Amino acid sequence: MLVEISGKQVEAADGASCADVLQEGLSKKQFKNVVAARCGDAIVDLSTPVTETCTTIEPVFADSEEGLGIIRHSAAHVMAEAVKKLFPTAKVTIGPSITDGFYYDFDYERPFTPEDLEAIEKEMLSSVGANKEFTRTVMSKAEAKKLFEAKGETYKSEIMDDLGGDEFSIYTHGDFADLCRGPHVARTGQIKAFKLLSVAGAYWRGDEKNKQLQRIYGTAWQDPKALKKHLARLEEAKKRDHRKLGKQLDLFSFSDEVGPGMSLWHPRGMLLRAILEDFERKEHLKRGYQLVQGPIILKRELWEKSGHYDNYRENMYFTEIDEQAYGIKPMNCLAHMIIYKRKIMSYRDLPQRYFELGVVHRHEKSGVLHGLMRVRTFTQDDAHLICRPDQVEEEILNLIKFYQDIYALFDYEFDVELSTRPEKSIGSDADWELATEGLRQALDKSGMPYAINEGDGAFYGPKIDFHLRDSIGRSWQCGTIQVDFTLPERFDIVYVGEDGERHRPVMIHRAMLGSIERFIGVLTEHCAGAYPVWLAPVQARLLNVTDAQADFVKKAEDFLVSKGIRVEADTRNEKLGYKIREAQVEKIPYMLVIGDKEVEAGCVNIRSRDGEDPGMVTLEEAAQLILDAAKAPFKAGGMSYSFSG
Secondary structure (H helix, E strand, C coil): CEEEECCEEEECCCCCEHHHHHHHHCCHHHHHCEEEEEECCEEECCCCECCCCCCEEEEEECCCHHHHHHHHHHHHHHHHHHHHHHCCCCEECCCCEECCEEEEEEECCCCCCHHHHHHHHHHHHHHHHHCCECEEEEEEHHHHHHHHHHCCCHHHHHHHHHHCCCEEEEEEECCEEEECCCCCCCEHHHCCEEEEEEEEEEEHHHCCCCCEEEEEEEEEECCHHHHHHHHHHHHHHHHHCHHHHHHHCCCEEECCCCCCCCEEECHHHHHHHHHHHHHHHHHHHHCCCEECCCCCEEEHHHHHHHCHHHHCHHHCEEEEECCEEEEECCCCHHHHHHHHCCCCEEHHHCCEEEEEEEEEECCCCHHHCECCCECCEEEEEEEEEEECHHHHHHHHHHHHHHHHHHHHHCCCEEEEEEECCCCCCCCCHHHHHHHHHHHHHHHHHHCCCCEEECCCCECCECEEEEEEECCCCCEEEEEEEEEECHHHHHCCCCEECCCCCEECCEEEEEEEEEEHHHHHHHHHHHCCCCCCCCCCCCCEEEEECCHHHHHHHHHHHHHHHHCCCCEEEECCCCCHHHHHHHHHHCCCCEEEEECHHHHHHCEEEEEECCCCCCEEEEHHHHHHHHHHHHHCCECCCCCCECCCC
């Protein structure tokens, strides 16, 4: 039987495995890095027999996205094996691969300690050194249940009941067996570089009503060099943690007295927000948007009419006023449609572009709350464009250009996904197809590469998601563009066409930065708290050497403020070195030192946070230098761009 490998025809003997065929078609060096095979559209174990239905086989290399996922999932099995050997009473539940790593959840009577992780890792190394073979067996449901019940693994029976079906695949290496679809590496020795990272609590099935399990996180890579690089990036991420920097820079905090997932903004943090939000308003006004605002609570009937009550209710808060039920808004679209309906619109009035920095509330589970990245109360830079069907493509292309311009100011590169209809959704198949195709055509015309994310659209329409890549390579979903034919129908919004008849417009939902809180959290980590000069809440700090310079410090402060520069004066009776170090820790862009020599010359001595020290300059020169820096390209760790705001 002939099988094609990378365009080359290879003869496959009867009973040959994918590994046998790939060895014929690849060099020894290439085959050494193969962890699985792609047979048609399916990725399978190397031990899988080649059949006549598989006319094309491709190698899955260890450093590919699929290959790393297989290595990580296999590492999760090896970790579970080690846990069972060291802690026999622990019960195993699920252990998938995730972005950059893997985890496994265990039911055990006490939390695992750092010392436990060291012991587990040591036992994993022993299993890897033994180079045990992964073997796949298909069993009937009854046989599989009997196997796991004999081992005391009660969670596996529940998983099989939930999955349904009559047969299940079991993967075994050594004495350890696990319920798993696979595929896996051929032998444990192919798991060459891994590290256990942390332990966290996790509810079974993610439900707070269920038992809390112990989740062990780990990471695995194709070789030790890649692992070392990843661990260095994790250390850098710890230094950049926005929660740590938020405290260090005195920007925001959280309080148990207030409630989880609800941020408190300190004066500097609020100034940072105000600058960012004012910038957004100006940029939207320049592009033909109108500023609007809706109430925080709306009648429940509106949420029922929109479909949110049926499809999004678990994420909402409700209250009652005068025996009338109200929903606290998780998004701003409903009020914007009511604003649109205040008068009859003509085709000449479209598009209507409404922009609101709207405060919204969403009921996030306590276990997923994480600083500013996942909160329950946040401000969304929400806009809704209500347009004619023939205007949709142009509006989406304009939005893509808008996003590109704004993300460039913060030195972000980004990836794009087109997310299609989810299982839980509203609207007709025809409308969904029309909306999805509209987004696809706009993306194609924009020339941007994009991936398809099947089934992850909003419940009312498909969407384009923008994933920002920060300066240490992490990805953050921020911007989104969604096309919606359904809500205009449900709320009966119309426009009068050229023919004098009423027509149904299309609604485009979009958020560019997304949650302002989340964006500030992401930006803080992206630039390690060293914000662009134009955005920094404090652009310069005046530092006197002794009290003798106090009068000149005041004069300098007044002058810089008059030039529109955000400046603070630190006249405390502390050593100059201490005050400079404190300003550096707080990431102040410029430190303006004033001693007797500077007073005599009517100057300041400039030190910058990036190490470029112009030295002694006049107040006018200092002001101009700071103002120029506020217009200069910002570089957080990537290509630089110009700021024109």
